[in-house]
Amino acid sequence: MVCVAQGITGRTRPTKVKKQAGAQKRKRDHVDVEQLDDAVAELDLKDGAYKDFTDLPLSGATKAGLKAAHFSMMTDIQAKAIPIALKGHDILGAAKTGSGKTLAFLIPVLENLHRLQHIGADAGLGALIISPTRELAIQIFDVLRKIGKHGHMFAAGLVIGGKSLEAEREALTRMNILVATPGRILQHLSQTAAFNVDDLKMLVLDEADRILDMGFQRDVDAILDYLPKERQTMLFSATQSSKVSDLARLSLHEPEYVSVHAEDKSATPKTLQQNYFVCPVEEKLDTLWSxxxxxxxxxILCFFSSAKMVRFVYESFRHMQPGIPLLHIHGRQKQGARLDVTTKFGAAKASCLFATDVAARGLDFPAVDFVIQVDCPEDVDTYIHRVGRTARYHREGRGVLFLAPSEEEGMLRRFEAKKVPIESINARQKKKQSIKSQLVHMCFKDPELKYLAQKAFVTYTKSLYVQKDKEIFNIKNYDLEAFAASLGLPGAPKIRFLKDDDDKKRKHQSRQELAVSDSDEEEAEGKQSKTVRTKYDRMFERQNQNILADHYKKLVQDGEAEGASDENDFTGDAPNVGKDDDDFLAVKRRIPAEGEDAGAEGADYDDPTASKGKVIHLAGASQPLIIDSNRREKLLKSKKKLLNFMDKGKKLIYDDDGNAHEMYELEDEDDFRAKGLPEEQRQKFLDAERDAVAQADVLDKAAAKAKRKEKARKRKERERGEMGVGSDEEGGVEIADADEDALANFRADILSDNDDDDEDDDEQPQKQGKKWFQSDSEEEAAPSKKRKKSKSVRHVEEPQTLEDMEALAAGLLS
Structure with missing residues (x-):
């Protein structure tokens, strides 16, 4: 007797046991979801006694992920926001930087979708998380992956710019959770047909104040048009916007405003030490280097206002080798390079990162000691986000802000209004080092670095000019000449910002004010004309001969050539410098620079002491050539280029009498009028042409008639020759003499008949050749009418006796 254990079959694979285990697992998940729903419904939002993640009704997969990532205690924003979000309410969350806002919305996303069992490709997209920058989106996705990979079955994806669009389209249809930037997700919503968001459950906006501002307003409005109205929406930021217009755009339904630090005395972490340093713009780089x-x-993390400034400081400091690893990041870099920079800086123990505001929001760099804001931020919110890269998660950190003397008073008032405690510090003059001479030397040796310094100056000045808060950022309060010298430049490049403002002021001025300003300008021009030209003026007048000659000339062009002599008369930000914006193809020189030579032969030199230089009269040229420089004088050595300055010649033709005339010779107006009115001349011309045509017609008819007569005569002669051999005028038959050779005469007659046949064949039109689409078989098979009309060929046997010849002759005569 054989005993078989229950549940075990004779197969090698325990298929039945596996099916039972799967059924038990599905049943357990269903039971867990019901238990979680009941536990979430019993949450008391007013209690506020939740401190650990274990106190919340979370799934086993989420708890395992939090434990593996070493998250146990909840921060203040997490303790208040997560219970509200688990119940499905809309949230406006505001908390200090580094307070753990990322987990405050990632945990509700995982839990709410898990309780709804929104899993699999058929379920579609359940949660959309939007971030303003790519780096922050990557960071959010990394945290989501660390927490959700321990049991959750969701398909999560990262959609940002800089990657393959086709690869993202193929994966979008299978995603349940997406982390994206506004521009990229809008591109997929409008272009990817298979991307469906009709069943979206949750929308999260991280750094909501940045997303809701003017920079992303159009993108966010367009994205919201694609999303369903019935959804849960959560907004988180360090500086939250609670304007009614913004909330109405997002279709929030009775949102809960969660702010854990609203009653604090400071808007920044307590462990953050904040200082500012009054530093003129021309001393910023010296102070930063020291x-x-x-x-x-x-x-160290250093913030600048423009990408060009970041590049210049990075390149110049890297050449001087400060003894610390240097990195730089800005929005003009490719996505791969930006990701490498953030990874290297995050893993480094000692490093210095030069960055724009692309790294100011949400990025979590471990153990940042100093945040240096070299350029003043546009507002206090930007300052808070910048300085929030240090002192995160109750760690210590320090922020230093460089302020120009004109910026100090206005910024301090705004710091006080936003509850930002900041103290003034001074630098030790003994340890301060000047790098101005080194920058000048490097810019002199490296034209590319010099051009980069010029562009850095232009972009920095533009960033000051476009600021909205003119009480703090007044461009007239900055010493731009000294700032340009601190970058290693011999002078400030010409840029156009205030010129349009001056034009507007002149437009609205009264006549009396306009007259006074014009007189002041004339006096200033008179004083300026008496000034002595310095070596810098002569240096700017020279033409730079390196590879950056065009860019250099457009940036440092002398103001007198453009009619701009005022110190604040800026003439352009872009490389195209001039009064007009459309001078991209404007001709700047009378003679092309490359190879414009003129021959010296046949040149008549005037007085070389003329006020305008040498005036050369070229033989064959109506206009003289002015030589006002040694370089232009060298252009007189080429005979070939001399032809470019000569007058153009005239093409002549000769009539029948041998007289020369211009090819396109026009009649004098007086001679034309003397011949009569235009209508009369037209009629005379038509009559003359009509007579000429009639006369030519008579001659053509006579020639045709003579041709027909000649043709008829030849035809009659041919017919008479065909009547027969030896026939006389009476029509009798000529009898051959006995002495003549009858056989020879007969052969001669046969040859004459063949000649006549050849003449007839010559007169007939030649047979057309075979077409390219006709084959030999078709031509042979098709019945041809020409064959029926063709003359039959008579085969004549050579006669042997006299009787044969007589019989043949009788046949021919009949």
């Missing part, structure tokens, strides 16, 4: 030299073992 600070880096004194902090070589620290982790």
């Amino acid at each position: 600070f880096i030299q004194a902090s070589k073992k620290k982790k």
